[in-house]
Amino acid sequence: MLRRDFIKSAMAGTALGALGPAARAIASTDILWMTWENLAKDDYLAPFLDSRDISITKTFIGTDDEQFAKLRAGGASSVDLITPGLDKVEYYTASDLLQPIDFEKVPNAALLYDTFKATSLGKVDGETYGIPFYWGINPIVYRADLMDEEPDWSVFFEGDAYNGKLAMRDYALEGIMIAAMYLGIPEDEMFHMDDKQLAEIKKVLMIQKSKLRTYWNSIGDLTNLFATGEVVCAFSWVPPYYDLKAKGIEMGMAKPKQGVIGWCDTIAVPKGVSGARLDATFELVNYLLGEEYGKMLAVGGPYAQSTSAARDLLTEEEQDKIFIKDLSVMDNFVWKQNPPRYNEWVALWNEVKAS
Amino acid sequence: MRRSILSVGDWLALPVVAALIALCCAPLLILLAYSFFQVDFVTISHDLTLANYAKIAGSETYRSLIARAFGSALLVVALTAVIAYPVAWFIAKRVHAAKSTLLTLLLVPLYSGDLIRIFAWRVLLGAEGAINRSLMWLNVIDEPLSGLLFSPLATHIALTYNYLPFMVIGLWLAFESLDDRWLEAAADLGAPTHARFLRVILPLTVPGLVAGGLMVFVMVAGDYLTPQLLGGASGITIISAINDLFGTAFDWPLGSAIAWTMLSILMLCFGLGALAIRRSSLVAEDV
Numbered sequence: 151m152l153r154r155d156f157i158k159s160a161m162a163g164t165a166l167g168a169l170g171p172a173a174r175a176i177a178s179t180d181i182l183w184m185t186w187e188n189l190a191k192d193d194y195l196a197p198f199l200d201s202r203d204i205s206i207t208k209t210f211i212g213t214d215d216e217q218f219a220k221l222r223a224g225g226a227s228s229v230d231l232i233t234p235g236l237d238k239v240e241y242y243t244a245s246d247l248l249q250p251i252d253f254e255k256v257p258n259a260a261l262l263y264d265t266f267k268a269t270s271l272g273k274v275d276g277e278t279y280g281i282p283f284y285w286g287i288n289p290i291v292y293r294a295d296l297m298d299e300e301p302d303w304s305v306f307f308e309g310d311a312y313n314g315k316l317a318m319r320d321y322a323l324e325g326i327m328i329a330a331m332y333l334g335i336p337e338d339e340m341f342h343m344d345d346k347q348l349a350e351i352k353k354v355l356m357i358q359k360s361k362l363r364t365y366w367n368s369i370g371d372l373t374n375l376f377a378t379g380e381v382v383c384a385f386s387w388v389p390p391y392y393d394l395k396a397k398g399i400e401m402g403m404a405k406p407k408q409g410v411i412g413w414c415d416t417i418a419v420p421k422g423v424s425g426a427r428l429d430a431t432f433e434l435v436n437y438l439l440g441e442e443y444g445k446m447l448a449v450g451g452p453y454a455q456s457t458s459a460a461r462d463l464l465t466e467e468e469q470d471k472i473f474i475k476d477l478s479v480m481d482n483f484v485w486k487q488n489p490p491r492y493n494e495w496v497a498l499w500n501e502v503k504a505s
Numbered sequence: 506m507r508r509s510i511l512s513v514g515d516w517l518a519l520p521v522v523a524a525l526i527a528l529c530c531a532p533l534l535i536l537l538a539y540s541f542f543q544v545d546f547v548t549i550s551h552d553l554t555l556a557n558y559a560k561i562a563g564s565e566t567y568r569s570l571i572a573r574a575f576g577s578a579l580l581v582v583a584l585t586a587v588i589a590y591p592v593a594w595f596i597a598k599r600v601h602a603a604k605s606t607l608l609t610l611l612l613v614p615l616y617s618g619d620l621i622r623i624f625a626w627r628v629l630l631g632a633e634g635a636i637n638r639s640l641m642w643l644n645v646i647d648e649p650l651s652g653l654l655f656s657p658l659a660t661h662i663a664l665t666y667n668y669l670p671f672m673v674i675g676l677w678l679a680f681e682s683l684d685d686r687w688l689e690a691a692a693d694l695g696a697p698t699h700a701r702f703l704r705v706i707l708p709l710t711v712p713g714l715v716a717g718g719l720m721v722f723v724m725v726a727g728d729y730l731t732p733q734l735l736g737g738a739s740g741i742t743i744i745s746a747i748n749d750l751f752g753t754a755f756d757w758p759l760g761s762a763i764a765w766t767m768l769s770i771l772m773l774c775f776g777l778g779a780l781a782i783r784r785s786s787l788v789a790e791d792v
Contacts, residue, residue: 215752222547241755244547314651320733322753362738364655371734378633380654493544496754501566503741504573 177205179430184209184217185233186415188453189284194446198437204430214238221247227422230431236414237323237486239272239280249421250277255432258439261457265480271487272416280416282456283438284447287473287483288324288411291386293376294402301383302406303332306358313361317375317384320365322499323486324411328385329354331409331484341489348498355502365503376401392452392471405482412483414456448472533768540762547755557762567763570743575770577661577732578725582718584665585672589717593673597680608677611670619667623734626663630654630735655737663731668721675717679710711785715778723771743767 183190187210195206211217214235221232222245234242242248253259259281272280290301297312306316306328318325329351330340343351363381366372373390375381377399391403417435419428437443444460447453454472461474469475489495511519541553561567596607614622629635630653637649653659687709691701729744743763750760 213752215755218755241547322749359738364737364740367733378631380632490546493754493756493759496749496756497564497566500570500741500746500749503738504566504570504746 248279280418285414290404292383295400296382409484542758589672593676659735671720672717679713
């Protein structure tokens with residue numbers, strides 16, 4: 151049994167959901183997509199599958215690192231489409247795991263927002279290997295009923311009004327980026343900091359640690375901490391803001407002027423994909439950047455696609471929810487990148503936590 | 506007639522034992538090999554080096570995290586031993602009809618899963634938790650005690666609770682095999698209570714104490730979820746540091762070296778534990 155066939159059989163349960171009508175079970179081409187569960191809901195993919203002789207087998211990832219480890223361990227030959235973070239594409243290209251995107255087969259890529267067209271991330275020698283797919287921001291979320299004013303990054307480093315009531319994500323990359331933004335280190339220097347700058351970062355992170363209630367690891371846990379009042383302000387993802395507002399808690403979301411961390415996931419095609427499977431995969435990539443999928447993702451996610459395809463189909467409220475009503479929000483973004491000295495960043499982060 | 510060295514049963518068991526050894530050892534040996542490699546971005550260089558072990562020895566962070574893991578484990582072993590001793594004695598020597606019921610009850614919390622137990626402790630220890638609310642209702646405190654949750658105290662309370670059953674079971678088995686006639690003889694010879702405990706009960710239950718202690722020690726040293734979710738900003742453990750190295754930093758060689766350092770120390774502890782059991786058996790034989 152071929153490796154690919156084995157994986158397909160093992161994932162039969164997952165595949166059933168995507169295949170839907172029996173007709174799809176005999177589709178001439180099957181695409182194996184490694185992705186996050188929230189991106190591959192059956193109703194999001196139904197219009198694509200209903201009009202084509204293609205089926206999709208889904209395999210879900212828990213973290214970006216897990217996805218890379220699977221491909222690195224030899225999984226690239228069995229997967230047709232993956233979903234790496236924009237800052238992580240470099241890992242895959244350095245490991246020679248991806249093939250360039252054929253833009254002729256992805257006409258919707260012409261609708262990418264300018265910031266994604268211009269970014270050098272996901273590219274090697276001008277060729278795009280990871281095409282921006284969907285994006286969002288990681289803001290400060292806070293209990294508006296328990297804080298006097300909208301916070302910025304300084305709340306994690308100055309004053310003592312909220313000591314023991316703050317939380318920070320346990321993630322070296324973002325934790326150090328926030329300290330760098332607080333210290334005013336410009337974006338073009340941020341990912342290439344020298345020893346002196348890293349020493350400054352460590353100093354302020356030690357101050358930050360003394361003010362924290364905890365470092366959070368799952369967004370569900372952070373939502374819980376907000377709800378119980380253990381934490382009043384945190385560097386967060388967006389979901390707790392909407393989830394707790396819906397439960398009647400007065401929440402606030404701050405996008406500090408010093409910079410907001412933007413994230414973006416891409417879609418990328420492993421190197422071994424070819425022939426009919428490659429054509430079908432690019433057809434799917436084009437669909438994922440198109441208006442039908444974009445609208446469903448915006449309403450159901452709510453997440454913003456990297457193209458403007460669905461923007462005009464959304465109400466102003468829906469646009470506002472996913473930050474595309476006023477695109478100038480992107481001017482203040484600091485996109486996550488992969489620092490060349492990342493091992494030292496992780497060591498520094500652990501030193502602070504262990505202190 | 507001379508018997509064959511290996512019986513039929515031994516031959517039948519051999520493939521299973523061999524498979525088990527291979528499945529247990531192979532991943533550990535791969536980990537050991539990785540610990541002598543180096544990483545350059547996403548490329549693992551296979552040139553053998555001791556650099557990772559030198560990095561661990563030279564890093565105050567990793568040294569202190571390893572020491573903290575074993576310190577925590579020792580503390581929890583001591584706490585569980587103190588609590589488990591009377592419980593195990595009671596179940597073994599004072600309960601007859603309901604013995605299996607009590608042992609089953611002891612294991613009930615283990616059926617609920619780590620996360621559920623951790624969140625139950627949060628409900629108890631949190632700012633709006635049962636303890637703080639009760640103390641405030643009784644006017645003992647004016648505002649919630651924040652140090653109850655997200656602190657080393659919370660971590661060690663939960664760890665002690667989580668692993669207590671393993672210590673009780675180890676000690677219960679030791680008490681079950683303790684012949685009461687030794688105690689009667691010691692009493693007849695005029696030994697006071699403390700002397701009967703120190704010179705008869707303790708030496709004869711050491712195997713149970715060591716067996717339970719080793720189980721608790723290993724599990725606490727390897728537990729990162731409880732410190733992470735209850736320990737607050739100080740909840741980092743050496744296991745979560747290894748997780749960071751294998752995950753976000755893609756430094757598998759350093760992560761492997763730390764894992765093997767931990768494993769070596771644990772094996773040393775097992776060796777010492779086995780020695781203690783052997784010596785206590787000799788003592789028991791002498792008795």
